[in-house]
């Protein structure tokens with residue numbers, strides 16, 4: 079075991095744990111992530127959003143590390159001291175990372191389906207600068223279909239590689255990856271070959287921005303106008319534990335259930351995601367709690383009952399943030 083202090087909180091974790099995972103065990107702010115995804119092996123190390131300052135390397139070697147380090151890839155050492163939110167240097171670096179990520183990313187949040195649940199939007203809101211120094215033309219791409227149900231808008235991609243890891247680790251025959259290198263890198267299926275695999279829809283859930291979107295939900299509703307409910311069904315292919323997004327009595331989309339780090343708890347199959355859009359297909363549990371510190375948690379209402387009946391007459395609504403405030407008291 080190693081004892082590590084992160085932003086003044088002492089925690090003991092097994093040897094080999096990364097600084098990021100140790101920080102997530104503390105009840106506070108963990109470094110933001112755009113590419114790391116705990117359920118995908120070898121993810122992380124691309125975006126630099128999770129940079130932290132190691133002010134003391136270890137008990138054996140108390141010198142600070144010379145540069146900021148990526149917390150998702152750096153294991154803790156016994157006696158290590160880390161600064162994340164408490165270091166002005168780290169905050170400044172994150173500001174630079176946002177500016178860098180936004181260099182080629184279009185500012186099209188008003189028309190982007192990911193708005194309201196976009197990791198980059200949240201990161202920019204928390205750490206971004208009001209102005210960009212980038213003066214050159216942004217690179218743009220045509221939108222293409224990746225399979226029958228997924229739209230790729232490469233212009234928005236930040237090359238986090240999460241979808242590539244999904245293709246690699248969850249599907250049988252990978253036909254999807256990053257082509258080229260440097261500023262001409264792009265996500266592509268080889269000669270735009272369709273991704274026909276039972277778990278390919280998970281690429282949509284892991285994409286931190288609006289580069290990969292669900293064609294069955296695209297432009298149907300802003301995400302803050304749909305009400306999430308946890309539900310399950312007996313599925314032979316996946317756990318069948320999903321989140322249903324209702325507008326009135328209609329299921330507008332089905333996604334995996336996301337935790338407070340924005341990661342799905344379990345990957346779901348395409349049948350659950352695309353083909354089961356009736357309440358009768360599911361055992362609806364309860365209104366989903368959005369723990370995430372994000373735009374989507376603002377004004378999120380916890381519905382007391384699933385919308386089997388017309389909402390306005392039968393459902394008592396309680397503002398979610400209000401409940402949290404009450405709990406804290």
Ligand code: SF4
Nearest residue numbers: 235236238239241285
């Ligand atoms: S398409 Fe989305 S998930 Fe894939 S690399 Fe780009 S930003 Fe990441």
